[in-house]
Amino acid sequence: GAVVSQHPSWVICKSGTSVKIECRSLDFQATTMFWYRQFPKQSLMLMATSNEGSKATYEQGVEKDKFLINHASLTLSTLTVTSAHPEDSSFYICSARTAPPVEQYFGPGTRLTVT
Amino acid sequence: AQKITQTQPGMFVQEKEAVTLDCTYDTSDQSYGLFWYKQPSSGEMIFLIYQGSYDEQNATEGRYSLNFQKARKSANLVISASQLGDSAMYFCAMREHNTGRRALTFGSGTRLQVQP
Numbered sequence: 001g002a003v004v005s006q007h008p009s010w011v012i013c014k015s016g017t018s019v020k021i022e023c024r025s026l027d028f029q030a031t032t033m034f035w036y037r038q039f040p041k042q043s044l045m046l047m048a049t050s051n052e053g054s055k056a057t058y059e060q061g062v063e064k065d066k067f068l069i070n071h072a073s074l075t076l077s078t079l080t081v082t083s084a085h086p087e088d089s090s091f092y093i094c095s096a097r098t099a100p101p102v103e104q105y106f107g108p109g110t111r112l113t114v115t
Numbered sequence: 116a117q118k119i120t121q122t123q124p125g126m127f128v129q130e131k132e133a134v135t136l137d138c139t140y141d142t143s144d145q146s147y148g149l150f151w152y153k154q155p156s157s158g159e160m161i162f163l164i165y166q167g168s169y170d171e172q173n174a175t176e177g178r179y180s181l182n183f184q185k186a187r188k189s190a191n192l193v194i195s196a197s198q199l200g201d202s203a204m205y206f207c208a209m210r211e212h213n214t215g216r217r218a219l220t221f222g223s224g225t226r227l228q229v230q231p
Contacts, residue, residue: 032217034217034218034219038158042223043206043221043222043223043224044160044206044219044221045221046218046219046220049217049218091158093158093160095160095219097217100148101148101165101167102162102165103148103210103217104162104218104219105162106152106159106160106162107159108157108158108159109158109159109160111158
């Protein structure tokens with residue numbers, strides 16, 4: 001199957017700093033990538049849809065100025081958590097859209113801890 | 116309203132036995148896809164099986180099969196001959212094809228524990 005990588009796999013940062021998470025499709029091109037957030041013992045919640053060459057589409061309740069998404073190429077999307085706070089601590093997972101029927105392959109996730 | 120409902124927060128099964136994980140969904144779209152993913156403790160989402168709404172036969176992938184009952188709007192996952200490595204969270208998900216929403220909507224998940 002298609003391979004999606006995420007970097008870093010885990011990160012600890014101090015409150016008020018910014019953190020960038022990369023999502024790469026390694027063996028295919030993805031015009032669309034998705035960013036999900038997962039709190040402990042909960043399900044995945046879609047944060048935003050990242051479109052190559054255009055602005056991301058954010059879900060209701062997700063602050064676009066806090067979670068900056070850039071999809072600069074067909075293989076890379078980045079999520080930057082700006083001015084991170086402890087409540088932003090979570091597991092962030094990206095997925096890249098491929099051909100039907102599977103359509104989405106997920107990255108391994110990034111665990112963010114804000115102290 | 117919940118789009119995807121998984122009513123079993125946790126399930127236990129004995130090794131080598133079969134187990135069914137329940138999933139019901141809600142959509143007015145005629146064309147949609149149903150997915151099951153496995154999430155071990157490492158966090159990665161592993162694709163298991165897919166069922167399209169127009170597929171007449173139930174999907175099967177090795178030890179995984181999807182019991183698709185369209186009229187009941189259910190898409191239960193059946194794992195045969197459970198293995199210790201099957202212990203994980205399992206998520207049912209749906210993508211509606213005609214809404215313009217390309218992302219998946221996930222259920223709350225079921226934690227499966229396989230006992231030796």
